[in-house]
Amino acid sequence: MSDTAADPRLLRAPPKRGLRLSWADERFRAIIWQVLIVGVVAGVIWWLVGNTRHNLEVRRIATGFGFLTREAGLPIAESLVPYTPASTYARALLVGVLNTLKVAVIGVVLATVLGTLIGIARLSKNWLLSRIAATYIEVIRDLPLLLQLLFWYTLMQTLPGPRQAMHPVEGVFLSNRGLRLPWIQWEDAHSFALLGMVVGIIAAVVYGRSARAKQMQDGQPRKIWPAAVGLIVGLPLVIWAAWGAPFQGDIPALRGFNFQGGMSISPEYFALLAGLVTYTAGFIAEIVRAGIQAVPGGQWEASEALGLQRGRIMRLVVLPQALRVIIPPMTSQYLNLTKNSSLAVAIGYQDIVSIANTTLNQTGQAIEGIAIIMGVYLTISLSISLFMNWYNSRIALVER
């Protein structure tokens, strides 16, 4: 038969034969095995669920998600949405999710910037700069993250108390209660101005694209920046002025035990952010270095031969090729940073793990609590993955 398999006609139309209920029939065997394996998997899941339910019942442990609507009574130090201890557990968990996102999103951006700078510094022809970058990468990558977080937190605690706070500039206070900065008293006008800026950015991107499309047609470069500045800066300013241009400074001041007013960055948040950013930047630096080195030297030489400037070579030739190497491992680092933020629990930053842990402790419903934590991380991680995969396919080499 192996001789006739080469015949294309036979390949197109294999002989039809019925399924024989015999062990000698390959298809029959395959079906049996598959049914068996699916059955075993289903059986294991069924047993796990049944066993858990049975044991919960025997131990009289409450089940279900009814607790979410009950009053939480938890104190939460920092929150992006209004929260009081009289709010529900669902609200408390939402605060936790937002706190996790607050550290993950800002952490990813800062780690990318810092990591890229260090990665480029590592390739510098300046001996001192490249040695410093190499030392940073080796030291940071070799120390456990938890240790680094505790180090940052201890460092924050050695700052002076609020009454002896460091006071470098008017309105700025650094103490072991965190950093207090002047801020403006937020009013509707500011919200609308912010909205205007978002609209302006979108409009600027659309305008830039159409300008580029026109350049493709007639070869005439067009200036984009005047319109972009007008849209991104001018539009919010006009909106702000239209609403009466309110501007009332909110300057922090020491009243009673603590500073009141202004904007504050807590020591817990700062320690977590600093630890995650410096740690992840060490890995990102190596990824960036590897990505740049993966572009053959001939590309540089060819670009130079065409008369391109160094900056344009980097931006137009090297970086697009390096990004193809950089993006996939970078996705892992972003996922790592997000998941590592759960170490917040050790230094008292109230992220989703901290709040869900307390919730499951107060309600005793460990399975539901852990399920919520897993669901949250899965959602965040899958979102990062999807976005990065989309970006990766966008920049991937299009073969023609």
Place this chain on the structure above:
Amino acid sequence: MKPTRLATLRATTIRALGAVALVTAAAMPALAQQAAPASGADTLGAIRARGALICGVNTGLAGFAQPNSQGAWQGFDVDYCRAVAVAIFNDPTKVRYVPLTAQNRFTALQSGEVDMAARNTTVTLSRDTSLGFDFPAINFYDGQGFMVKASLGVKSAKELNGATICVQPGTTTEQNLTDWARANSIQFTPVVIERVEEVVGAYAAGRCDAYTTDVSGLAATRSAQPNPADHVILPEVISKEPLGPFVRQGDPRFADIVRWTHNALLTAEELNITTANVDQAVAGDARPEAQRLLGKNGGLGQMLGLDNAWAANIVKKIGNYGEIFERNLAPIGIQRGPNAQWTNGGLQFSPPFR
């Protein structure tokens, strides 16, 4: 058909998978049977078979549970673990200690990682019901208070408006704090850290203006500070905190042993039977209740599934309630107060041994 190498590989893989599946299927009933005793029906039998009691204690709280310089666990709660071990084995060393944080203590007991927990835990209705526990005894009547640095000049908890307060998560303390703050319209910033050492460290470093927990815990923390006089425990007590050992619900026999171990400690103190005089009491104490307690009469130990001399052994090896209190809690400055015997106007009251 001549099988190609790939086809052979595939067939082998399928066969291997099939074998795994079959073995798993065969093992499933066995697994299911193994899981059944874990539902907590016979804790005493499991402890006897293992040869040791697994007891959950605090990760480190002076006076209640803390390893000494030799690494041996000591403290008021630790003595309760040892007393239960003596009741079962007549040997206070047959205990394995598992340090539990405020957050993982409940799951550790629910999952069967420990047999019982003696970890200064407040008895509440929801813990007794929806968490699936029994609290057989209340071994320490406590209440929640605040500690501040003396240099702050605060004299009352009412002055704490605007303060930053350190608290452990997953405790009744945390919820009492928010209840109290709402009732008294006090604004505060919480700093919530899980491990007691770290939350105390944050308070000591000045991250918080005040630290709140049970008054006994504050006294223990204060005594462990380099200079205790620098810290003041404020007079207000904002809650009732009856602390006690707890066990899984659904095994009344083991709960009885823990309950009556506590009662034996109390009754021994009430009858003035101590480590020093217990041998004489066994030999010649004519009081009927003493005879029943010490197992000379009545066969009470057997009713619990233990040796009749169980209570005599406990007093001989561990002491009575008063001795345990004096040994562990008096040195850190905790008075008997509400934990005195009912005969002295306190709340500790044992039902009769009869």
